[in-house]
Amino acid sequence: MNQIIRILTLFAVCVMSVPAHSEAEFPDGLPDRIVGDIGAAVYTSNLHIGTEGTQSLVLPYAFFDYQRFFVRIDEVGIKTFKMGYGYFEIVGKVSLDSYKIKSPYNNNSINNSDPIPLGFGTLQETPVGSIFLNAYHDFGKSKGALYELLYFAEIETVKKIIIYPQLGIERQSSQFANYYYGLSSGQASATGYSAYTAPATNNLLAGMLIEVPIVDDWYLNVYAKRKWMGAGINSSPVMNKSFQDNIFAAVAYRFK
Known part of the structure; x- marks a missing residue:
């Protein structure tokens, strides 16, 4: 919760610096009401760091637009x-993952603070799919950078069930990767791991979102993503697998 508050505070400062535009300059794509999905979801992730294992959270779920403001899950x-095909956007990212490193050698652990990514990006809704391009600076303790390039296709199947396959690549700067996956000599001594300095790393990912109509304007959304970590992170002694998984299942009402 503290991380969400910090992101929204930094985000508000940036929003206040954006020049105002008349509605005539933005005639399309800016609804004067909430348009999209709002509900609740169970979020589950496993970053395969140390022995922490799987983490699950029950949290609100949202994917909607309201005038210039938007929420897209995280x-x-x-x-x-x-x-x-879209807008130049000021974007904040909310991390739902736990970067706690729990040692398999003793009872010690390292509680890395959540990232606070804030930056710029765009969503391009093209005729052949949606492209997300975002660049963040982490205002948390890493002070590093995070970049994302994501692509979603859209496939309508039987009974109005829609599948959204996803492909993407993520780049973590050396500062970002080293804060979350590196170990200083002091941390290594405390946990029993070897010291390690993580370099800048590219990570590949693939996922799928399935949207299932329930009744009237209620929908079930199920999403699964696997991220294959690059060599710079996989070489870290805290990693016990070469990939990370994220899953959520949400029930949401669609505002039209």
């Missing part, structure tokens, strides 16, 4: 000027 942002 992103909040403001649309500024029109750009291509």
Whole structure:
């Protein structure tokens, strides 16, 4: 919760610096009401760091637009000027993952604070699929950078069930990767691991979102993603597998 508050505070400061535009400059794509999904979800992740294992959270779920403001599951942002098939956006990312490193050698652990990524990006809703491109600076303790390039296709199947396959690549700067996956000599001594300095790393990912109509304007959304970590992170002694998994299942009402 503290991390969400910090992101929203930093986000508000940036929003106040965005020049105002008349509605005539943005005639399309800015609804004057909430349009999208709001509900609740169970979020589950396993980063395969140390022995922490799987973490599950029950939290609100949202994927909607309201005027310039938007929420996209783990992103909040403001649309500024029109750009291509979308807008240039100020974006904050909310991390639902736990970066706690629990040692298998003793009872000691390292509690790394959550990242606070805030930056710029765009969602391009093209005729052949949606492209997300985001660049963040971590205002948390890593002070590093995080970059994302994601692609979602859309496939409608039987009974109005829609499948959204996802492909993407993520780049973590050396500061970002080293804070969450590296170990200083002091941390290594306390946990029994070997000291390690993580370099900048590229991570590949693939996922799928399935949208299932329930009744009237209620929907079930199920999402699964696997991220294959690059060599710079996989070489860290705290990693026990070469990939990380995220899953959620949400029941949401669709505002139209």
